[in-house]
Amino acid sequence: xxxxxxxxxxxxxxxxxxxxxxxxxxxxxxxxxxxxxxxxxxxxxxxxxxxxxxxxxxxxxxxxxxxxxxxxxxxxxxxxxxxxxxxxxxxxxxxxxxxxxxxxxxxxxxx
Amino acid sequence: xxxxxxxxxxxxxxxxxxxxxxxxxxxxxxxxxxxxxxxxxxxxxxxxxxxxxxxxxxxxxxxxxxxxxxxxxxxxxxxxxxxxxxxxxxxxxxxxxxxxxxxxxxxxxxxxxxxx
Numbered sequence: 001x002x003x004x005x006x007x008x009x010x011x012x013x014x015x016x017x018x019x020x021x022x023x024x025x026x027x028x029x030x031x032x033x034x035x036x037x038x039x040x041x042x043x044x045x046x047x048x049x050x051x052x053x054x055x056x057x058x059x060x061x062x063x064x065x066x067x068x069x070x071x072x073x074x075x076x077x078x079x080x081x082x083x084x085x086x087x088x089x090x091x092x093x094x095x096x097x098x099x100x101x102x103x104x105x106x107x108x109x110x111x
Numbered sequence: 112x113x114x115x116x117x118x119x120x121x122x123x124x125x126x127x128x129x130x131x132x133x134x135x136x137x138x139x140x141x142x143x144x145x146x147x148x149x150x151x152x153x154x155x156x157x158x159x160x161x162x163x164x165x166x167x168x169x170x171x172x173x174x175x176x177x178x179x180x181x182x183x184x185x186x187x188x189x190x191x192x193x194x195x196x197x198x199x200x201x202x203x204x205x206x207x208x209x210x211x212x213x214x215x216x217x218x219x220x221x222x223x224x225x226x227x
Contacts, residue, residue, distance in 0.1 A: 002114075036154060038216075043146060043156020043169055087216065091154075099148060099199065101218040 003027050004092050006102035014110050019077040021105050023090035026071065030092040030100075035064060035075050038087045038104070047088070048075070080109045113137065115204050115219035123225045129190040132222045136183050136204030140217075142166075143185040145177060148199040148221070157200075160185055189224075197226045 005024045013019045021035075031052040036044035050057040050064045050073065057064050063076045077084055087104045094100065116135040124130050136143050144167075145157040156169035160179035177187040183204070189196055199221045 034153075042167070043144065043159075044154055046153040089216070099201070099218075099221065101201075101203070104216045 002103075003030075003094075004090060004100045004102045006088075006090060006105050008105050009103075010106040010108070012108045012110060013080045015082060016079045019075075019080045019084065019107055019109065021075040021077075021088050021090075021107065023073045023075075023102055024071060025073075025092050025100075027092070027094060027100075028068075028071065030094050032093040033064070033066060033073050034091045034093070035062075036089040036091065038089065044089055077107075080107075082109045082111050085109045115202060115217050117200075117202055117219035117222050119222060120220065121223045121225075123227060124192050125227055126192055126194060128192050129188065130192060130224060132187045132189075132200055132202075132224070134185045134187070134202035134204070134219060136185070136202075137217055140204035140206055141183055142205045143179055143183065144203045144205075145185070145187050146201045146203070147171075148201055149197075154201070157187065192226045194226050197224060199223050 003026045034049040035047040037047045038044040048059050048062050048064050050066050055066050061077055066073045085108050087106045089101050089104045091099050091101045118133045142161045144159040147155045157171055158165055158177050159167040163179045174190045179185045201218055201221045203216050203218045205216045
């Protein structure tokens with residue numbers, strides 16, 4: 001059973017505009033959420049995280065928003081750049097340091 | 112459909128021993144990747160196999176090795192275990208990876224390895 005879901009397999013955005021990647025989860029006990037970025041032929045690299053006690057965390061062009069009541073988090077990239085084109089995974093940490101990953105969203109930023 | 116299956120779920124080994132972890136991908140998936148997840152280092156890429164061939168490799172010592180069988184199942188082996196090898200080992204499977212296409216990269220639940 002997929003406890004973390006990314007329902008959009010792909011997203012295309014014009015350079016300079018905002019990219020919004022969404023992630024839903026089912027387990028209200030998850031207390032830490034992460035976003036990873038993956039280029040082809042490479043492993044995922046950590047991008048940004050957020051604790052369940054916060055609703056927003058910002059790091060440069062990247063902001064993650066957490067809506068606990070809706071069990072939803074989103075990653076905003078502003079402004080989007082062609083180098084942001086990659087697959088983005090959201091992940092949630094549950095009890096016992098168990099991690100659950102979404103299936104990824106492929107972002108294409110069009111120059 | 113069945114997801115990615117990793118066995119065993121938990122494992123305790125002593126220093127110097129070796130360990131073999133198994134990953135069965137989603138039926139029809141030909142690519143299997145392995146990752147090490149630790150609290151301090153996050154998710155680190157070990158290697159990727161596609162059609163029984165290692166296609167990519169991360170920066171891990173030669174003690175870490177793997178292989179993929181004709182049915183796409185993959186095994187990862189760690190020899191001469193060290194305390195620092197204690198981690199959650201995740202595998203993920205996908206159909207393949209041409210360019211940026213997202214082929215539903217699905218992670219398993221992981222094997223929690225503790226080295227004492």
